[in-house]
Amino acid sequence: MRIDKRTTLWATAVHEAGHAVFAVFLDIPNLRRVTTIPGEGYRGRVDLPLQFQFFCSELERRLAAKKAALMLMAGAIAQESAKGGRGAYPSDADLSLLTDMAGALGYEVPELTDALSNIRFWYQHPFCSVTRKRVYGLMNAGLQNVVMAFAETLYREREIEGHRAMDIIKELLGRDSGWEQKRWQRESARYRSGSVINLAGEALEVVEGELP
Numbered sequence: 001m002r003i004d005k006r007t008t009l010w011a012t013a014v015h016e017a018g019h020a021v022f023a024v025f026l027d028i029p030n031l032r033r034v035t036t037i038p039g040e041g042y043r044g045r046v047d048l049p050l051q052f053q054f055f056c057s058e059l060e061r062r063l064a065a066k067k068a069a070l071m072l073m074a075g076a077i078a079q080e081s082a083k084g085g086r087g088a089y090p091s092d093a094d095l096s097l098l099t100d101m102a103g104a105l106g107y108e109v110p111e112l113t114d115a116l117s118n119i120r121f122w123y124q125h126p127f128c129s130v131t132r133k134r135v136y137g138l139m140n141a142g143l144q145n146v147v148m149a150f151a152e153t154l155y156r157e158r159e160i161e162g163h164r165a166m167d168i169i170k171e172l173l174g175r176d177s178g179w180e181q182k183r184w185q186r187e188s189a190r191y192r193s194g195s196v197i198n199l200a201g202e203a204l205e206v207v208e209g210e211l212p
């Protein structure tokens with residue numbers, strides 16, 4: 001099947017692939033489905049309930065919020081790169097969750113009431129600018145190739161169940177040799193390998209150093 005890269009379907013596949021690849025790369029749990037089959041109010045979506053209530057420590061909650069923010073931003077940024085750098089705008093759902101993450105991290109969050117305030121938040125808010133920079137860094141370090149490869153599969157299949165999406169993305173990540181990805185994997189393995197209290201120092205390094 002040939003991929004027509006001028007279509008809305010391709011743009012949607014790239015956008016959702018951006019979210020999905022970042023979710024798997026950052027070990028965000030609960031990926032249930034990635035779809036380009038439109039529903040009410042969306043062209044495609046990633047089903048991934050963010051469950052912050054289960055985190056016992058503030059540190060874990062903050063790390064989860066930062067990871068989620070990167071994943072939320074990755075959709076539009078993936079699409080933007082696919083369009084040769086021309087601006088791509090996030091969905092209202094992405095924006096509203098991004099403000100939740102910003103709020104959870106203590107940023108002052110504007111009320112998104114109209115297109116202008118949305119655009120200001122997306123392009124100018126300090127939380128979004130640091131998150132954006134980090135997403136670009138990871139894309140350039142190799143994740144963009146993984147996103148494009150996964151988008152091609154998603155374009156063909158239209159919808160991929162969570163476990164299978166994870167398998168496909170993990171395999172693609174394994175093939176990639178981006179140094180930043182390897183560094184992140186090392187850090188996140190270290191973070192997972194012990195209790196939060198024991199690893200608080202190292203985790204802080206990840207939280208404060210690696211992420212916005």
Ligand SMILES: [Zn+2]
Nearest residue numbers: 075076091094
């Ligand atoms: Zn999105």
